[in-house]
Amino acid sequence: MFSPALQVKAPQLVLEKQTVGLICETTCSLTDAFIWYKNGEALKIHSKTLQLQSERSDSGRYSCAVRGHEHLPSPAVSITLISLQVKAPQLVLEKQTVGLTCETTCNLTDAFIWYKNGEALKIHSKTLQLQSERSDSGRYSCAVRGHEHLPSPAVSITVVYPPQSTSVSISPSGEIVERDSVTLSCSSDSNPPAEISWFKEDTFLKYGDTYSITDIKSEDSGNYYCSARNKHGSQASAAVTVNVMYPPQNVSVSRNGSGEIVEGDSVALSCSSDSNPPAEISWFKEDTLLGSGDTYSITDIKSEDSGNYYCSARNKHGSQASAAVTTSAGKASESGDAENASVQDGRDTDTKKPEEEEIEYASITIHHPASEAK
Template sequence: MSLTAAASGFVVVLLSVSVIQGQYGWGVTYRSTEICALKGSTVDIRCTYRYPPRTLSGYTTVVKAFWFAKMNRNEPVDLKTDPEYSGRVQYICSNNDCTLRITHLRESDSAKYTFRFITDQERGKYTGSPGVTLSVTVTEPPKVQVHRSLSTTSLMCVSSCYGPTSFIWFKNGEKIHENSWYRYPGDGGHADKYTCAVRGCEKFPSPPVYAPIRPSVSVSPSVSVSPSAEILEGSSVTLTCSSDANPAATYTWYKKNGDPDLQPLSKKTQLVFSSIQSSDSGEYHCTAENELGRRTSEYISINVTYAPKLPSVSLSPSAEIVEGSSVTLTCSSDANPAANYTWYKKNEDSPKTSGQIFTITDFRAEHSGNYSCEAQNRRGRNKTTVHLTVAVNSTMIMNIIRVTVVVLMLIPLLVLNLWIRKKKTLSSTTEPQEPVEMTELDSCPAYEDVSDFTAAQTEDTEQQEDML
């Protein structure tokens, strides 16, 4: 059987099928013919020997029992007398059992070790061939390999030692199985830890394997991440996902956007924003996954803050401002955090008011001018200016238009009347005096002078206004 030690002071315990060699009642049984042990550890090589308790010469007594690895002139050399093993060899023998213990193993201790005993009977010597082969190696304790298929995941315990080896499996330190293979139950969400060890070496198990624990998210540069991370727009920001897992986990980043089938943003440990924008605000989480399971982090809210954008101003009512009317100005700006608003009028030192809405209840000519709305938050400020002016009275404009139209219509009639008068005057000076029948034009009244015409026109205009 192959056994692995993990550290100095570790005793390799030998358990395997017995190997018996002997005849006529003489023999040696080794617990194993091959042993693997770590450099610096301690190994126990065990055997049981037997011999005839009585011969024709009498009772048999063992006068010497020892282990050897070398021969000197065809005679075995007792390990206790070998300088290379000085202070590192111990025999533990009783009731026909004898164990060789070698401490502080060296790579040079790799050899075949044989047990020999001598009795008080003539020719009562016996060597237990073929002995036990010890391999001292510089290696690690057993390792767990994960084998994953479509339906199952299996764990395999692997040792670099030679020879047949029996393994024991542990879950969170509790023994659960004996075999080189263990079928993983698929409960990786609980982050249970699984180890294996060579039978008899349970105190020196393999490194544990386990599904990822719940990942954590960190933000760089360091900011508070609970409940949200507040970051200035344009900054360079890195989100890092980390989880304890063996085998090592792979990571995936997601952004919550209302889509039940979230699409991954990145499959790296870090999610990097070289110049973060307001559109990057939102909730992010990451997953950590290995062959044994998958875990998801809590959401982290990224809040990208920025100074107010250029404000816009709306006017109500949106038509021309009539003197005496009420005017409402509304200012709005995209900002995070929300902006505060202040209103100013050009050439005035003090602000008119604060707030998003500014109302002038009785607009007069003196209210005309340039008004500014300033939006401000802790990230900065921005300003927009609008010009307000009172409109000319519409009734006065309509009267002027009506008078002008009437005057333009009457000018031709006045010219015709003057021409007729002039013609009559010329006729009276060039022809004999005869009665002339004059016909008055009903549709064209005659006026004695311009003042009469003006008075009549004014009366007509007043009548039209009364009708309107």
């Protein structure tokens, strides 16, 4: 009598949604077709392997037989389908305590195994507690101890947080000279990424990670900062100072007082200039260097002090000379009448060396007191 040896090779526990194959093994060589049974009912599968997609309804007792020998089925094996999943929020706010739960239909759950990004953790309870540090972001799964080959599907945990460490950098670094191009960049650590706003002092400029200034001018000097904002909060950077360097401009000479100048008076000439860094001031009479400093003083003025006076302002980026102030000495009449003294200031807008300036003249008349009658 023919009696084939038959058995079903299959795992006892199958994770839901896991593809698994049941194999009908036999010593019979006349196996052109097989019969599969579930809970004693024949299935419409005639291959040696029965593939299951592991739906919950697939739990049951499975056996097989060689066609033509249906009265000699294999012993039945039980397939138990278990459901295993991690219950957790996808987004977690930094510093928020959150619990991940390993849910299963398996009743043989004396301990669990937790995984983060595929690496086993030293946690064996059903619930995994997180304090929600940034490093806690990742993919988490769990398994029943003893069935580590059947982990749950992984779920992603993302830790979100407001902007931090917001700062501004300037490119290129180093000294900024008029007409250069400068780019300010804002960096911020946040999740989700922050929206960046730019400000000069307290005036809004634009949105975006960078703020660029081309052909920079002296009026672009000032304090700039960025503000980073997402749905969880905002943070402003410290301000950075943009200090634009430029050569002297608007150089001019003024004198103290506005009345007539009489021989023996004292006169102070002052030089003003707009520049960055501040200019060094030099004083000239005609083409003769007199000295340096913001002012030039003449005490006990005499007729030989008459002449053309001007100042020159110079820094590392250029120079400019003022218009000249001309002093001319004239004697007063015996009646004591004298010409009035006046000053007219002019400006030269070109940046030149003092000897290259086209000097404009203003008149200062020095009066001699009338001689006493004898």
